[in-house]
Amino acid sequence: MPGQTTSHRLKPPPERLYGRQTGHALRPRQERLLAETLPRLRVDLSAPLAPLAGCVELWLEVGAGGGEHARALAATHPAAGIIACEVFRNGLCSLLAPLVAEGAEATGALPANLRVWDEDARVLLRALPDSALDRLYLMFPDPWPKVRHAKRRFVHPQLLPLLARVLKPGAEWRLASDDPTYQGWVEQVMQDQSLFAPALDTPDRPAGWPPTRYEAKALRAGRRPRYWVFTRRP
Numbered sequence: 448m449p450g451q452t453t454s455h456r457l458k459p460p461p462e463r464l465y466g467r468q469t470g471h472a473l474r475p476r477q478e479r480l481l482a483e484t485l486p487r488l489r490v491d492l493s494a495p496l497a498p499l500a501g502c503v504e505l506w507l508e509v510g511a512g513g514g515e516h517a518r519a520l521a522a523t524h525p526a527a528g529i530i531a532c533e534v535f536r537n538g539l540c541s542l543l544a545p546l547v548a549e550g551a552e553a554t555g556a557l558p559a560n561l562r563v564w565d566e567d568a569r570v571l572l573r574a575l576p577d578s579a580l581d582r583l584y585l586m587f588p589d590p591w592p593k594v595r596h597a598k599r600r601f602v603h604p605q606l607l608p609l610l611a612r613v614l615k616p617g618a619e620w621r622l623a624s625d626d627p628t629y630q631g632w633v634e635q636v637m638q639d640q641s642l643f644a645p646a647l648d649t650p651d652r653p654a655g656w657p658p659t660r661y662e663a664k665a666l667r668a669g670r671r672p673r674y675w676v677f678t679r680r681p
């Protein structure tokens with residue numbers, strides 16, 4: 448990317464979209480995962496995603512949480528390069544832990560088609576070239592149900608042009624939410640725009656969509672998720 452050599456030179460967006468970045472104090476194994484495994488997977492914006500060059504498609508998951516969804520995608524779609532974005536450190540540890548055995552954090556083999564972005568997803572999105580992505584995932588985003596927090600919702604009229612810029616024409620944006628306020632919000636925001644075409648809206652998780660931790664929590668609590676696919680209009 449012209450003029451950018453490391454992610455640290457990129458300015459963070461002014462508004463935070465997420466809540467806390469740390470939860471429980473990290474155990475030594477988790478510290479090692481962040482110190483030794485994460486740098487081996489971290490997206491390096493100084494090289495244009497070179498390690499994923501062998502992949503025929505590039506998919507991005509925003510808010511990957513504990514990483515079960517991104518890991519499942521990487522395992523079942525070896526020709527797709529998957530970038531999992533997550534800012535919550537405990538989530539990142541859950542994402543990384545199944546990938547390497549204890550003691551092998553610095554050396555254990557890692558999936559060739561999985562990368563991690565551990566800063567705000569918008570920083571990466573802004574740095575990506577036009578039409579870089581073949582697919583975007585946003586699974587159970589933070590709902591920010593209070594009206595005064597609506598500007599923190601990832602599905603937002605102001606963010607749609609950025610998402611549309613980095614997605615190839617015809618690329619899929621897969622989205623799910625269990626929150627009734629957010630479901631109504633998605634409906635309204637997506638009705639009022641022309642960059643994406645609706646392709647699917649269903650209460651049943653479509654075949655081939657890996658489950659996520661938040662989805663399981665929602666189902667246990669009796670909430671009814673909705674799953675959408677929008678395609679980038681040509």
Ligand SMILES: C[S@@+](CC[C@H](N)C(=O)[O-])C[C@H]1O[C@@H](n2cnc3c(N)ncnc32)[C@H](O)[C@@H]1O
Binds near residue numbers: 538661
């Ligand atoms: C409700 S959780 C859902 C996690 C996972 N997708 C699932 O379904 O289990 C939303 C996650 O998005 C992350 N997140 C929110 N805004 C983000 C942003 N701008 N960049 C990266 N991650 C973000 C949060 O840290 C949180 O872990």
